[in-house]
Amino acid sequence: MLRVDLSKRLGEFSIEACFASEGRVTGLFGASGAGKTSLVNMIAGLLRPDRGIIAIDGETLDDTTSQTHVPVHRRRIGYVFQDARLFPHLDVRQNLDYGRRMNHLAENSAQHTRVTDLLDIGGLLDRRPGKLSGGERQRVALGRALLSQPRLLLLDEPLGSLDEERKEEILPYLVRLRDEAGIPMVYVSHDASEMRQLATQIVMLQRGRVTAFGGAEVLPAAPARA
Amino acid sequence: MFELSPTEWTAILLSLRVATVATLVATPLGIAVAWLLARREFWGKSIADAVIHLPLVLPPVVTGYLLLLTFGKRGLVGAWLAEHLGIVFAFRWTGAALACGIMSFPLLVRPIRLSIEAVDRRLEQAAGTLGAAPWQVFLTVTLPLALPGVLAGMVLGFAKAIGEFGATITFVSNIPGETQTISSAIYSLIQTPDGDTAALRLVVVSILIAMAALVASEWFARRALQRLHGN
Numbered sequence: 001m002l003r004v005d006l007s008k009r010l011g012e013f014s015i016e017a018c019f020a021s022e023g024r025v026t027g028l029f030g031a032s033g034a035g036k037t038s039l040v041n042m043i044a045g046l047l048r049p050d051r052g053i054i055a056i057d058g059e060t061l062d063d064t065t066s067q068t069h070v071p072v073h074r075r076r077i078g079y080v081f082q083d084a085r086l087f088p089h090l091d092v093r094q095n096l097d098y099g100r101r102m103n104h105l106a107e108n109s110a111q112h113t114r115v116t117d118l119l120d121i122g123g124l125l126d127r128r129p130g131k132l133s134g135g136e137r138q139r140v141a142l143g144r145a146l147l148s149q150p151r152l153l154l155l156d157e158p159l160g161s162l163d164e165e166r167k168e169e170i171l172p173y174l175v176r177l178r179d180e181a182g183i184p185m186v187y188v189s190h191d192a193s194e195m196r197q198l199a200t201q202i203v204m205l206q207r208g209r210v211t212a213f214g215g216a217e218v219l220p221a222a223p224a225r226a
Numbered sequence: 227m228f229e230l231s232p233t234e235w236t237a238i239l240l241s242l243r244v245a246t247v248a249t250l251v252a253t254p255l256g257i258a259v260a261w262l263l264a265r266r267e268f269w270g271k272s273i274a275d276a277v278i279h280l281p282l283v284l285p286p287v288v289t290g291y292l293l294l295l296t297f298g299k300r301g302l303v304g305a306w307l308a309e310h311l312g313i314v315f316a317f318r319w320t321g322a323a324l325a326c327g328i329m330s331f332p333l334l335v336r337p338i339r340l341s342i343e344a345v346d347r348r349l350e351q352a353a354g355t356l357g358a359a360p361w362q363v364f365l366t367v368t369l370p371l372a373l374p375g376v377l378a379g380m381v382l383g384f385a386k387a388i389g390e391f392g393a394t395i396t397f398v399s400n401i402p403g404e405t406q407t408i409s410s411a412i413y414s415l416i417q418t419p420d421g422d423t424a425a426l427r428l429v430v431v432s433i434l435i436a437m438a439a440l441v442a443s444e445w446f447a448r449r450a451l452q453r454l455h456g457n
Contacts, residue, residue, distance in 0.1 A: 072354040073355075073358055075355075079355035081348070085346075085351075087352075089370045098366070102362055
């Protein structure tokens with residue numbers, strides 16, 4: 001369970017968010033500029049809230065009253081960025097292995113195979129990120145985050161930089177991930193149809209405030225398709 | 227005419243040793259300083275930056291004299307080091323290395339700093355979310371990505387160290403076999419009546435060393451770039 005109750009000022013803009021989600025996939029839904037990325041950065045530990053609490057499964061990660069702030073590398077929260085952020089000096093295999101090495105985890109070839117199969121990236125292992133397509137890069141970024149064995153996975157508009165065709169290519173992998181990987185996720189998007197396909201609980205964010213919380217019914221009605 | 231005399235060989239080998247030691251000792255320090263200047267805000271940062279660049283703009287003889295005052299036998303630091311650790315810089319080749327290291331430091335630091343500033347901080351953040359502690363992020367992401375700058379800084383520093391003259395001769399004098407580098411040997415030779423050909427030989431050697439350093443740096447930089455751009 002993810003519990004967030006915080007406020008943060010960023011220049012003229014402020015975020016005040018309070019929600020608790022049990023969902024397998026918590027969707028953070030809102031227009032760009034609604035504060036989604038800042039909120040996710042705070043959950044990841046890349047940004048510190050001015051006031052409030054962030055807790056996962058009862059473990060406090062941030063609590064401003066007791067000055068608690070677990071540093072980003074000790075949170076065990078995976079993060080898939082919109083721009084993938086693969087390490088350009090490492091090949092795909094080394095990128096995938098990075099989290100395991102940093103966390104001093106034992107090699108687990110069964111898990112490695114499961115993840116590479118799930119994401120269909122077994123054939124890319126010897127390539128450099130510079131030689132991958134946008135969709136491939138995003139799949140490798142997903143695999144890299146999964147293999148660091150996080151307890152929560154943050155996905156910040158992972159399809160945002162892809163064209164429609166590529167989005168359709170990645171979405172099924174995300175659905176498989178939700179159903180098979182067993183890791184709770186926070187999925188950030190401004191796209192209602194992605195939310196409908198993936199999220200089990202939705203937090204609607206508008207101008208830094210939570211304006212609705214619940215199932216798919218909080219989403220704006222789907223436009224009628226011709 | 228092209229035969230190098232033992233004295234000339236001694237000067238060449240000493241220059242190489244002095245410049246190599248100066249570069250190897252200064253590099254880790256230079257990386258640390260470059261990282262601090264590129265990635266940290268602290269009180270007195272602009273003063274620290276100015277002090278590091280001082281040897282570039284001060285007359286070398288002034289730097290040499292300041293070294294003599296601090297690291298000489300009766301100098302504040304020099305006396306302490308000699309008494310407690312048995313390290314003597316005055317009139318030793320180690321003093322030449324110290325002078326060269328300080329003179330070349332700004333040239334070493336600058337490219338490293340620029341290349342660290344150019345490393346995408348979002349990659350460092352990503353490494354953090356994958357469980358890398360800050361020092362691991364530095365060793366596995368920042369430093370490898372800044373490698374071309376580190377190599378450029380090392381080559382530039384080495385080239386400066388091997389050509390250093392003013393501060394070295396002021397601080398450790400011009401003692402054959404101990405502190406007489408190529409530069410100070412050339413200086414001595416052109417002051418002696420029949421030293422011209424010997425001086426010319428050393429000039430050719432300096433040019434060859436400089437050329438080799440430049441070619442090596444180009445080669446390293448190209449290899450590093452290939453690595454970085456994921457081919």
